[in-house]
Amino acid sequence: MRFxxxxxxxxxxxxxxxSFRTLPAPWPPYPGDRSLAMPPxxxxxxxxxxxALIDGAWDSEPVAGDDRLLRTVLxxxxxxxxxxxxxxxxxIILRWLATRSPELAAAMTQHRHLAAFSCAPHAPTARxxxxxxxxxxxxxxxxxxxxxxxRVLLPAEHNGRVVLVSARLAxxxxxxTERHPVAAGTSLLRLEFALPxxxxxxxxxxxxxxxxxxxxxSLGRLLSAAELVGIMQWALxxxxxxxxxxxxxxxxxxxxxxxxxxxxxxxxxxxxxRSLVYAAAARxxxxxxxxxxxxxxxxxxxxxxxxxxxxxxxxxFGANGLRWSEPLHLQLRRCxxxxxxxxxxxxxxxxxxxGVASTPQH
Amino acid sequence: xxxxxxxxxxxxxxxxxxxxxxxxxxxxxxxxDTDDDTVAIRFAAGRQWHGxxxxxxxxxxDWPAEYGGRGLDGVYQIILNEELDAIDAPQLATWxxxxxVGPTLLRWGSPAQxxxxxxxxxxxxEVWCQCFSxxxxxxxxxAVRTTATRTENGxxxxxxxxxxxxxxxxxxxxxxxxxxxxxxxxxxxxxxxxPMSAPGVRIEPIPMLYGxxxxxxxxxxxxxxxxxxxxxxxxxxxxxxxTSLTLARGAATLGRIRILGxxxxxxxxxxxxAQARETSHDxxxxxxxxxxxRLEALRFLAYRKVGELVDEGAPGAIASTEKLLWAxxxxxxxxLALDNAGLQGVTEVSRWGGSTGWRRQFYRSLANEIEGGTNxxxxxxxxxxxxxxxx
Numbered sequence: 181m182r183f184x185x186x187x188x189x190x191x192x193x194x195x196x197x198x199s200f201r202t203l204p205a206p207w208p209p210y211p212g213d214r215s216l217a218m219p220p221x222x223x224x225x226x227x228x229x230x231x232a233l234i235d236g237a238w239d240s241e242p243v244a245g246d247d248r249l250l251r252t253v254l255x256x257x258x259x260x261x262x263x264x265x266x267x268x269x270x271x272i273i274l275r276w277l278a279t280r281s282p283e284l285a286a287a288m289t290q291h292r293h294l295a296a297f298s299c300a301p302h303a304p305t306a307r308x309x310x311x312x313x314x315x316x317x318x319x320x321x322x323x324x325x326x327x328x329x330x331r332v333l334l335p336a337e338h339n340g341r342v343v344l345v346s347a348r349l350a351x352x353x354x355x356x357t358e359r360h361p362v363a364a365g366t367s368l369l370r371l372e373f374a375l376p377x378x379x380x381x382x383x384x385x386x387x388x389x390x391x392x393x394x395x396x397x398s399l400g401r402l403l404s405a406a407e408l409v410g411i412m413q414w415a416l417x418x419x420x421x422x423x424x425x426x427x428x429x430x431x432x433x434x435x436x437x438x439x440x441x442x443x444x445x446x447x448x449x450x451x452x453x454r455s456l457v458y459a460a461a462a463r464x465x466x467x468x469x470x471x472x473x474x475x476x477x478x479x480x481x482x483x484x485x486x487x488x489x490x491x492x493x494x495x496x497f498g499a500n501g502l503r504w505s506e507p508l509h510l511q512l513r514r515c516x517x518x519x520x521x522x523x524x525x526x527x528x529x530x531x532x533x534x535g536v537a538s539t540p541q542h
Numbered sequence: 543x544x545x546x547x548x549x550x551x552x553x554x555x556x557x558x559x560x561x562x563x564x565x566x567x568x569x570x571x572x573x574x575d576t577d578d579d580t581v582a583i584r585f586a587a588g589r590q591w592h593g594x595x596x597x598x599x600x601x602x603x604d605w606p607a608e609y610g611g612r613g614l615d616g617v618y619q620i621i622l623n624e625e626l627d628a629i630d631a632p633q634l635a636t637w638x639x640x641x642x643v644g645p646t647l648l649r650w651g652s653p654a655q656x657x658x659x660x661x662x663x664x665x666x667x668e669v670w671c672q673c674f675s676x677x678x679x680x681x682x683x684x685a686v687r688t689t690a691t692r693t694e695n696g697x698x699x700x701x702x703x704x705x706x707x708x709x710x711x712x713x714x715x716x717x718x719x720x721x722x723x724x725x726x727x728x729x730x731x732x733x734x735x736x737p738m739s740a741p742g743v744r745i746e747p748i749p750m751l752y753g754x755x756x757x758x759x760x761x762x763x764x765x766x767x768x769x770x771x772x773x774x775x776x777x778x779x780x781x782x783x784x785t786s787l788t789l790a791r792g793a794a795t796l797g798r799i800r801i802l803g804x805x806x807x808x809x810x811x812x813x814x815x816a817q818a819r820e821t822s823h824d825x826x827x828x829x830x831x832x833x834x835x836r837l838e839a840l841r842f843l844a845y846r847k848v849g850e851l852v853d854e855g856a857p858g859a860i861a862s863t864e865k866l867l868w869a870x871x872x873x874x875x876x877x878l879a880l881d882n883a884g885l886q887g888v889t890e891v892s893r894w895g896g897s898t899g900w901r902r903q904f905y906r907s908l909a910n911e912i913e914g915g916t917n918x919x920x921x922x923x924x925x926x927x928x929x930x931x932x933x
Contacts, residue, residue, distance in 0.1 A: 181617050182544040183849030420929050432932050440925035440933035448863040456839035462543045477835035529831035
């Protein structure tokens, strides 16, 4: 057994970080200046680079203990520590699905998709029915939008089963509302479907290797947790640099115990969270799906601890941390969004406390 | 990071599991130390368990074979702890000897010292304690005042050591004393092996807020030791002590995380039972699940720490975080469980009059945040040496 990253894995994480922007470009507009809307970023180059890093990992069938899931998690962590133009978690989810379904791969080749799985991760909020040989979609979904797209991939309930639907983002029967900016260049899109007609190739069965939405949920949770680790590490690095250089009372503020100790606590939190995320990524039983329980624990830990790390970082930056021009608040918003996806703390806590009294099986 | 076991690791685990399954289960459970047992009973039980494990050859795994070990790396210590966790085995009361003093002697002891002391440490036939802290030298250990004055054939030690764990049961102590000027601080310290039965040694257990006394005052009143009682070199005691303190942050921490896990499961069991009987306060699943998640994360952080030790031969940056996280988590768990126990929890006493149950655990956890390096010292160490802040 091995409990540290290999040099290759560390290099992968560093290479992934180089694929992403180190600062948002363009800078999100200040709400007091003009309209909040921002044109979606062009992430095609970034998507290709990410694809090059992770696509090969999923070409063959997963084997218990191989590191493809860990490598994917490392890419998500690297994304958290930078400002990618796209939502990396959702990008990875779509690519992961495409490797498991030729129909999905074909649909994604023809159209750019958003992924609408994270906001209602358990049961579909959309329903599909077939009437007179025609598919019709009702219900709603929510998706994170960071780049231009013309379709959304969402789960829908159909005759007691879950299927995937590649739905248009606009057109007859689609009502669309958008809240932005949720974070730099990111908006939350809500789509209401009032029975738009769907072509047969827009309805795609779940990949055969996917037992249920719970599998996808576990993957989404783990990747989100990894991204939050990256966000926290970025904040810690910024704060430490600030503590070393910012001078008050004739010395660096990091020389004051009150500041130094808060930095130390941040490091402890980051390493604790990182440990569980990596463990969840290393624990897949050959399916490539992370262990459900460990992933849920990682998600809950990040849900609880990530916001405190980001707010502490803002605090330690003093008044300058509150400037719109300081990227800290963008990471804070990103953290706030990311921790609200893929479930709720209440539901995850209830799941985890079932059967917790039994002696552990290592 | 790869959790797949090698063939050798699997065979080790299987043999250990079979051996544990064959044991008659007469030891105290890991969480039994809160009820009717006095310190003496707990210590005796822990020592007996140590002896059992030692007879089976499951201690000193990383010690050289010539001294009774197996020369295995830290991964095997992880496997051992996982299997002990699966049966809720107790912690070793004699862990200071096998996990701190023994490895310290392996690093710094003379061949004669290793020959004389290591086997009895491993077999638990001789128990050790560490006499480092003093009333005026706690966090600032370099301020030690106990003197060791050279004589014709050895040294005479005089001073007052404090907070020595299990001294009342120990046969030997590793004592840190001053062999030079106070102004030279850590550069004028020497480590000695001192028999606890030596004339001039007086031990007084310190009653604590939880009603028993694991820690002791140790008074050294002109205690004579021979010249070969020096561990390492004269005035080179600081690196010896640092070895021990570093070890306390190494694989030795797996045991205490395991015990914390046992306590968490006990709390979860109590909660389920109480809720079924409708006698519990409403423990929200949120805090309980969060502590469970933290515990699991801490376990894997400790594994990463062991991994760094195996890969690089020395603890890495993560090592500094574990003790702080463990201490805080032990308090969080005790607080939550004590809240859940309500009025009964804060008023219950054991047969022998001390605190029991979660109240004892809560008080004990306050000590966890002090001993082995206070939370503040840990934070300063992290800030200074890991984050390289100018503090």
